[in-house]
Amino acid sequence: xxxxxxxxxxxxxxxxxxxxxxxxxxxxxxxxxxxxxxxxxxxxxxxxxxxxxxxxxxxxxxxxxxxxxxxxxxxxxxxxxxxxxxxxxxxxxxxxxxxxxxxxxxxxxxxxxxxxxxxxxxxxxxxxxxxxxxxxxxxxxxxxxxxxxxxxxxxxxxxxxxxxxxxxxxxxxxxxxxxxxxxxxxxxxxxxxxxxxxxxxxxxxxxxxxxxxxxxxxxxxxxxxxxxxxxxxxxxxxxxx
Ligand code: URA
Numbered sequence: 001x002x003x004x005x006x007x008x009x010x011x012x013x014x015x016x017x018x019x020x021x022x023x024x025x026x027x028x029x030x031x032x033x034x035x036x037x038x039x040x041x042x043x044x045x046x047x048x049x050x051x052x053x054x055x056x057x058x059x060x061x062x063x064x065x066x067x068x069x070x071x072x073x074x075x076x077x078x079x080x081x082x083x084x085x086x087x088x089x090x091x092x093x094x095x096x097x098x099x100x101x102x103x104x105x106x107x108x109x110x111x112x113x114x115x116x117x118x119x120x121x122x123x124x125x126x127x128x129x130x131x132x133x134x135x136x137x138x139x140x141x142x143x144x145x146x147x148x149x150x151x152x153x154x155x156x157x158x159x160x161x162x163x164x165x166x167x168x169x170x171x172x173x174x175x176x177x178x179x180x181x182x183x184x185x186x187x188x189x190x191x192x193x194x195x196x197x198x199x200x201x202x203x204x205x206x207x208x209x210x211x212x213x214x215x216x217x218x219x220x221x222x223x224x225x226x227x228x229x230x231x232x233x234x235x236x237x238x239x240x241x
Contacts, residue, residue: 044167053086056165060158064138070154072139078105082134082162089234090126091168092116093159095177095209096137098144107133112211116174119210124227125239132166134159136177147177156181163199170233171202172226175209182206194226205230 044053061081067073080097083106092108100110108116120128137147137155159181163171173179176189182204183197192206207226208219231238 043164046167048167050087053165057086057162060161060165063161064158067138070139070151072137072141072151075142076139077102079138080105080107080135080140081138082107082132084128084132085130086132086166088130088132088166089169090130090172090230091132091134091163091166091170092172092174093178093182094133094135094174096135096144096147097140099140101135102140107135108210111214112209115210115213119223119227123224123239124231125237132162132168134162136181152177152181163202168202170230171199171204172230173204173206175212178209179204179206193222194229196229203233205233 042048042052042056044056064079064081067079076097080101084091094108094112094116097107098110098112100113101107107113116133117128120126120131136159137151138158139155141147141151171182173182173192179189179192180186182199183192183206185192189206189208193208195206197204197206205226207223208216213219213223228238228241
């Protein structure tokens with residue numbers, strides 16, 4: 001699908017979302033907002049119907065548009081919005097798209113993504129399609145360098161809005177950037193890992209990034225311990241227990 005077709009599709013979905021809000025009597029954008037900032041989107045609750053969550057995500061994607069808010073726009077092939085179940089109880093937050101993600105427009109589809117899929121499906125016995133996966137940055141940094149603070153700030157309202165639209169029961173911060181952003185701390189991932197925190201009232205499990213695990217297989221044991229805690233928080237069976 002071309003970028004233009006994608007935009008049209010997202011705008012149509014946005015329109016359906018607005019029509020639906022109209023039907024159920026919700027004003028959009030909320031009164032007093034000159035421009036509909038994505039952070040002002042509705043916060044989902046356990047009662048929020050799936051269609052409204054899909055609509056919220058489509059509205060956030062439409063607001064992102066052909067984003068030129070930071071320098072990464074110049075080097076990207078595609079915007080990687082994140083993907084998964086809009087009603088996900090579990091949401092993973094990574095760092096930024098790599099080359100595979102940039103090429104395909106999907107989060108975590110390269111080698112690290114395959115390992116993340118294994119953690120979710122083989123380890124946790126969940127379906128990847130049932131969780132939601134997003135990144136701090138939606139565009140690939142050149143040579144996969146670390147995100148710059150101003151890039152994180154430019155992308156931040158969109159990730160905040162996505163989390164509010166989905167309102168998962170548990171968040172997992174993958175690696176230093178995912179964990180530090182969710183927990184609003186500069187503490188090293190070695191200290192954060194395995195210690196539950198919270199983001200807007202949602203429990204956060206910081207753990208190692210799958211790309212780190214590709215280089216340090218010994219870390220997989222720790223990640224499995226963290227995922228067991230996540231499963232318990234979700235009230236799901238813990239394989240092997
Ligand atoms: N690493 C990330 O942090 N995110 C991706 O989407 C892929 C690799």
